[in-house]
Amino acid sequence: MVVFLGWTLLSVCLLVSASQAQNITAESGQNVTLTCRAPNNIQTMEWSRADLGREYVFLYRDGRETTVNQHRSFKGRVALQDKQMKNGNMSVILKNVMISDRGTYECRVKANKKKRRKRANLKTDPICSIYLSVVDPPGPTGEPKVNGPVGLIVGLVVSCVLIVSAFVGFVIYRKHKGEKSQGSH
Incomplete structure (x- = not known):
């Protein structure tokens, strides 16, 4: 009986504190x-x-x-x-x-x-x-805003990746085209 009352009291205390x-x-x-x-x-x-x-x-x-x-x-x-x-x-x-x-x-x-x-x-x-x-409040399109330096950094990184990818693609293309023209002679 004492154990039951103890658990009941503990449960009530936990419920009261959880509701707060x-x-x-x-x-x-x-x-x-x-x-x-x-x-x-x-x-x-x-x-x-x-x-x-x-x-x-x-x-x-x-x-x-x-x-x-x-x-x-x-x-x-x-x-x-x-x-x-x-x-x-x-x-x-x-x-x-x-x-x-x-x-x-x-x-x-x-x-x-x-x-x-x-x-x-x-x-x-x-x-x-x-x-x-x-x-942060959502941007004008409803998507979360990327503010300040974070947006600038992400934009620069994406731009750099695109430029490097384009350059590497161009170099590979030129090299491949050069090998083809040498092989046809």
């Missing part, structure tokens, strides 16, 4: 909403990415946004979806997403006011986890 994980795919340049809900009366709410170290994506503490240790690539690009955070809405909007924004975003909250920390990086488990994938 999301995958979002966006085109470069779009705005994306990172959705999260939490209980009301939150003292601190932090959106972070593990690869940012001690810096964060967004931090809300004591009734206002804080940008002191915000990672420079997110400054001016992240805002609360609902400034009053009604019904526990901890969602943020990430504006003008870029390929470098790819990654797993986690939302952590702290409800009580004990042991206030000066820095972010809450040591609580994330209540939401979102993997953001960012792709």
Whole structure:
């Protein structure tokens, strides 16, 4: 009976945590909403990415946004979806997403006011986890764009291959034609 209750509790925990994980795919340049809900009366709410170290994506503490240790690539690009955070809405909007924004975003909250920390990086488990994938928008024909240096390099390589192939074909043709004319004398 105890084993059954243990497995049931574990299954429920896994279901709850799995329902919190999301995958979002966006085109470069779009705005994306990172959705999260939490209980009301939150003292601190932090959106972070593990690869940012001690810096964060967004931090809300004591009734206002804080940008002191915000990672420079997110400054001016992240805002609360609902400034009053009604019904526990901890969602943020990430504006003008870029390929470098790819990654797993986690939302952590702290409800009580004990042991206030000066820095972010809450040591609580994330209540939401979102993997953001960012792709280039399709070109005018609907096919993915090849941008900048990659397109230039591919174009140059293809051109070089065609020129070399034409030259080699011409040399072989001339050599073959020369052998034929020598053999007919």
